[in-house]
Amino acid sequence: MTERAEAHHQHRDVTGGWLRPSVFGAMDGLVSNFALIAGVAGGTADTRVIALGGIAGLAAGALSMAGGEYVSVASQRELAQAEIAVERRELRQHPEDEQAELAQTFVDRGVDRELAAEVARQISSNPERALEVHAVNELGVAPGDLPSPLLAAGSSFLSFAVGASLPLLPYVLGATNLLVSAAVSCAALFAAGAIVSAVTARSWWFSGLRQLVVGAVAAAVTYGLGNLIGAAGL
Template sequence: MSGRAEAHHRHRDVTGGWLRPSVFGAMDGLVSNFALIAGVAAGTANTRIIALGGAAGLAAGALSMAGGEYVSVASQRELAQAEIAVERRELASHPDDEREELAQTFVDRGVAPDLAAEVARQISLHPDQALEVHARNELGVAPGDLPSPVVAAVSSFLSFGVGALLPLLPYLLGAHDLLWSTGVSGVALFAAGAIVSVVTARSWWYSGLRQLLVGALAAAVTFTVGNLVGAAGL
């Protein structure tokens, strides 16, 4: 497609492998650490213990998120590469069958059989291009555009750390009341949800309120648990 034909619109990058772990990491860090801090604060008034719990939650959560993202994306990538290798072997050992299969996919999409056969023939003249078209049609992936596990892990680690730091920050700055952490977390939760609406079809207020509600529910549950455990003297 020429640059001129594409000049009337632009698409955002949806395959870079950073957006999902970044958004999920920030949301998870904010919600989980605020809930953790609320739970600890319900069981003790010792701000050093509360801050220690929040710091431990930040470190453990960020490392866990990064490790989980790396393994998950690496496994997904390795599976895709294995299936792409199968397709590459099929193209080399059964080129005629693969060409007919490709032509049939065009026919199924409404292209005339003769034209579909000619398009498939021309594509098949270039092995790398043929592999990419077959992989997209059959696997839904492109050989040169697979997500990076390192990008996913780093994005998740950094975004979780930032999200988890926000509810902890008031205690690090000397606060002695959960209300400060609640206020910062509430604003951050709503803002994070509103920011996400930029890359989705939802309105900013809907996304913001939804994220605020999720965080509030998580904090309420852990606060109740912490209060019960603290009252029991465990």
Template sequence: MTGGAEVHHRHRDVSGGWLRPSVFGAMDGLVSNFALIAGVAGGTASTRVVALSGVAGLAAGALSMAGGEYVSVASQRELAQAEIAVEKRELARNPEDELAELAQSFVDKGVEPDLAAAVAGQLSRDPERALEVHTQNELGVVAGALPSPRLAAVSSFLSFSVGAVLPLLPYLFGVEGLTVSAVVSCVALFGAGALVSAVTARSWWYSGLRQLVVGTVAAGITYGLGNMIGASGL
């Protein structure tokens, strides 16, 4: 019987550059703008002031998240590229030492020494494949699969904006008071947390309640601060 091994299951991408900034951005946008709006609403009854604060929080937060993710992921990518370049130079200068190092890495994983040497030798025939295996073993990265700073920045910007606009929507439609915004935010917090459970091992109700608690505690604290500052006349 010939042909490749049959694949009985597939894994989701757990190393891509979109999931973490998207999830973090949406949660951060929802929690931070809900808390900001609650804090301002606690200190003033002006719907216009609260709405303006929410818009400013959305814009500032989305731009900050995008910029921060871009710089962070770009720095991580540049560090990985620099280390990959070091490994590439070592493969060119000391091929025998690198071959022995690769064989030893297989031995450390439980492969018999003779077989490990044979596999290392076969992989090392192709310089590109050798570099890929060495960097994956030693750095935990693959040169062609490094995270994209642009993808991380755009994902963060869009997801933060989506999360941040939800507690703001009632004010944009002229609804007065914090009640409607709080209800929308709480539903969104629970829903967002439950949605995240689709890509994790947690149950939907646990993830939803966890996010709801985090958001409401943050909003409650800022509302209390806003109320104290507003009452003091500062």
């Protein structure tokens, strides 16, 4: 056997419960709090008010993200568990029909009918293994690999807080105008987008620029609104 034949490769986790909420939380925290701070700064020059708005945005956003992710993932998990229970009941009550259905899925994928029937028979001899195969084929999930609501909520909370703290940090350290916060936020936006490219197929510069443009546009719009409201004395 050659070394080439023995070579193995590993795929990154594309279904885990941590990546999406972590990435989304950090991006959302950075963009939303940068935009919020820019909007407040557009309406007032009082750095204490701006900092207070940023702190409130960080706390409210992190808690909202965590709560939303927990409920969303918990609901998704409960739906999957309910459907898995249906499949378990069908396997118990109609084993022959389920075995024939499994064999047909192999046939549909190009396996010889006799071989497909034998594979389905062997899989069906173990109820838990049969349940896992049916669940993956029909639901796209494995019974023992469902996403964790707590993991998703914790990832969202921490990542949002980290992202939201970056545009706020200059004001906490004594900055007196929006330019410092904007510079830090824009650099962080580009860096965050570039980092995300490590787990996607996009180039680092494309991902960085895309995230920078999204955040800058959001901040510019809210700054303009804050400026209009501040000028109107509302």
